[in-house]
Amino acid sequence: MILEVATLQIKPGxxxxxxxxxxxxxxxxxxxxxxxxxxxxxxxxxxxxxxLLVRWATLQDHTEGFRGSARYQEWRALLHPFYDPFPTVLHYSAVTPSLS
Known part of the structure; x- marks a missing residue:
C-alpha cells in the first residue's frame, strides 16, 4: 500500500x-x-x-494510472485553478503496521 501525501495551499478567499x-x-x-x-x-x-491523503495499491496506480488517464484532466480542470503554489506531492510506504 502506498500513501500519497499532497500539501495544498489554496488561494485566499x-x-x-x-x-x-x-x-x-x-x-x-x-x-x-x-x-x-x-x-x-x-x-x-x-x-x-x-x-490530501490518498491510499493506492501501488505507486504506479497513482503516477501512471491516475495521472495518465483522461479522468485526471477532469480532476485538473476542477482543482488546479485553486492552488498557489502548485502542491507538493510525495509517496510513502508503511514502516510498521497500523495498530487499529
Missing part, C-alpha cells in the same frame, strides 16, 4: 469554492483502479492549507 469542487473531484479519484481511500484535512493554524 477560495476555500469554500475549493471544497465544493473537491466534493465533485473526489468521485473521479475514487473510481480509479488501485484506489483504496482518501481524506482531505484542513489545517487548524492556516485555513488556506489542506493535506
Amino acid at each position: 477560495q476555500t469554500a469554492a475549493f471544497e465544493q469542487a473537491f466534493a465533485q473531484a473526489q468521485r473521479i479519484i475514487a473510481s480509479m483502479p488501485g484506489y483504496h481511500g482518501h481524506e482531505l484535512q484542513r489545517c487548524v493554524e492556516d485555513d488556506h492549507q489542506y493535506v
